[in-house]
Amino acid sequence: MSPRRPWVVRAYARALLILPRRVRRQDAAAMAETFDDLWAEGKGTRRLGHAARAFGRLPLVAVAEWLDALGITGGTAALDASGSKGGRSMGWGTHVRFALRSLGKAPGFALTTVLLVGLGVGAVTTIFTLVDHVLLRQLPYPDADRLVLLENGSHSGVIWEEFNQMSSVDLWAASSSRSANLVGEGNPIRIIETVVSEDFFRMFDARPAMGRLLVRDDFRAADNVLLSHAMWRRVFGGAQDIVGRTIRVDGEALTVVGVLSGDFVSPEGLVNSGEAADVWRPIDWSDEGYARPGRRVLRVAGRLAPGVTLETAAAETEQVNRRMAERYPDNYVDRQGNMDTTPPAFLQEVTTRRVRPGLNLLLGAVVLLLVVACLNIAHLFLARGLGRTREMAVRRALGANTVGLVNQLLVESVILGVAGGVLGVGLASLGVRTFLSLNPSALPWAGDVTVDLRVLAFAAAVSVLTALAFGLLPALRSVGRDLTEELRGANRSASTGRRTFRLRSSLVIAEVATSLVLVTQAGLLLKSFINVNTLDPGFGVEGVWTLPLTPNGLEGPEYVEAMDRIRASLAAVPGVTTATYGLSQPFEFTGGGRCCWSRGTILADGVERQDLRIFLQPVSQDYLSTLEIPLVAGTAWPPGESRQEPWPVVLAERLALELFGSAPRAVGQVLEVGPDTRVRVTGVAGDIRYYGLDQELPASIYVPIERVPFDIDMAHFAVRVAEEPPSGLASSLREAVWAASPGLPVPTVRNMVEWVGMSTAGRRFDSVLFATFGVLALLLASAGLYGTLLYSVGEQRQELGIRLALGAGRTRVQRRVVGRGLGLAVVGAVLGLGGTWLVGRYLESRLYGMLPTDPATLGSAVVVLLAAAALASWMPARRASRTDPLQTLKAE
């Protein structure tokens, strides 16, 4: 290259080095010369144009040339003068045959690689399937991207009328669900009844499997009913003559007009998947409750008019809110003077908000696992490639060209990738099914998740990319070595060995770092789970059985009378010591839901406290004694006094301390907990973790259930059983309920221990899943470390042999090797701690009573990792120390 050339030309000449060697040999000099001429001749912008073109297009040309050189595209090399394929490159069929034969000779390698690819792809695909279905895919409704949900819970019929006047929304749907009792079809059954507005089924694209959907005329009579497909199958055995039949729900006779198609997906947010509707009925607009602004029972969704943005709709809903606040200040303005709002949010976004962080966290974890698997694949290919450099060199000497050899490695990688992918997809469909059957966080929209084409494409892309990036690239190192060098045995030369060792060391460091992140995550979640489980629920969990009942259609005194009858009947069951009921029982509402009453205000001796969220817990006699909630001060109200004014109540200790500073001081105090509701404290009870072990202690007030002023359709019973529960307890409890109240369904009889377990099921699931990932990653990283050290020990056989011959102790040799392994692990651990710190904040919300940087957990994770590393290093070290100096020297 002429030194007098301008720097631009020199730069171009250097840039041409990215072309394949064959191209460079033939034409690089001429290309540089031509560019030199263009540069010399041109002036100003012309010259810059030439230069820009020459540099700008070079990468594209280079890609084309490489594709040709690798034989992927037709290319010039494959065409001889006559234009037909020459003898120099083989057909793909031959490549596949060769590749299969060659893999067959190394079954251990092939099997391990397929397993690794399968594991990584399987894990990633499982989670991706869920993410795809829940977060990415459009909802299965027409114009799904225009559907919005009005937030902040349920809405009144009054505001519903106002919403319907809005111009930015062109279709509205409302629904409301409650549990009801179906009688006359064998044992009484508890079902979910959902009432819907006129356009509900239109908006969500429902079709009937039989009969018809609800039409406008149905809204006049309101005694027609549509069955869900599941209910039709389960309760009516799929009877073909169901349409026209009469069923009895809560004492009403309803006519079945149709059965909903089985593929209808209930819209999450309006009808929750946890309580899928069994029967669908028209909203009875003549019910005067819908004219009361204070009765908020409707979930409301709308479809934005074409071209309308969410912001526009939000502005219009705010106007509605403002009108409501002016017209009904009692109902639509809170005590702080804030107007109630009902902002619209996209249906998919709002219904997946709760699970989004969790899914993303899982996706992150499986990606890390895939990374570790990939790094191990790279190890394997690297090791195999080293063993094959000689084979490659010999084959080249015998006339195989580079293109052919590269092609064959390519085919081998792809075959392994495809096999791994198939395994991965199999594992994924298994994984998805397992995941959903556990469905720990009640994934919305996950009803019909399957591994489908879209996911298959994803899995295929991941597996082939994995195999190419981590298989082919390391394998390519075995091609293109000089034959004479190889045959001289130079692949064992110190410099090559060191290069490879360095490469493998970096892989090990990356693996260790990634595994540490997974291991610490597992540790943090596990410790949180343990933290939560060692908490005291605050009452006697053992020996308590619960029966949630839904007595519908009973008015005040009637309700109390009927429930007291059931209570007496339950208490008389042999083995039962006490029985009680309340609106709900502890640990039934451990998700986001909060039953039942919450008032933001309390007046105590004229002092107003607005900062307290108070839970009124309506309970019957013997509630505290049945659950064994200790009394801290005072007593529970005696049966005869529950009707007194002010209401006799028991405070939770937390609330007593908050309001009066001490429990004894609270006894006898009178406070106001709502309009016209004055209560007198008769006692203070110990705090219980009513809403779940990991939830805040609620500021509860236990009030006599007979004072609750409106009809309730819930009565959740609890009984305490002395010592060993008698066999057949569940059925005798059921019988006891039916003896007192025939026709009342008893859906579940459950031990309180089970309820408590369910409240931490999500955490247990998290811990188990992450622990699995962590252990797998740890194993893979150890395997990588082991392989690398084994390789380096093999490399240094000669050196070690000489050392041993010169009298170095075996322990010393061992220590050297183990030290090297631990050195790599320490570097990886340091990097991993950095990574843990980076991902910590994603974990924060799932931890209980600890920070993501919890030193004890991080420390133990590092110790576990280093112990595994030490073990993985010790095995090759032992082999090194057993080197027979004589034999080694002879081999050279």
Next chain:
Amino acid sequence: MDVSRYLPLAPRDLLILAIIAEGPIHGYGLIKSVEERSNAGVLLDPANLYRVLRRMKDHKWIRIAADGSARRRSFAITSLGRAVLAAELHRLEELLAQARPALAEGETG
């Protein structure tokens, strides 16, 4: 000699082949001529030009002219190249002849 299997040529290739057919020429000359002939419609860069030339050489449409040095090689057309060029021009002329009436009718009608 059957050259039809090489057809049709990319416009850029046709232009390059046509210019080489006029007499031996080196890379720089080719880039300039193509640029002028096409009124700057076809702009070439060295790497791409030599890729095209290499393919033509492999097909034996052109050869390296005897007088060229390694660096400043000139390319000359071969008889096969000339045949390809002629066949392609013939094909284009026929195509034009077939297509033109459509436009003429369009203008009168």
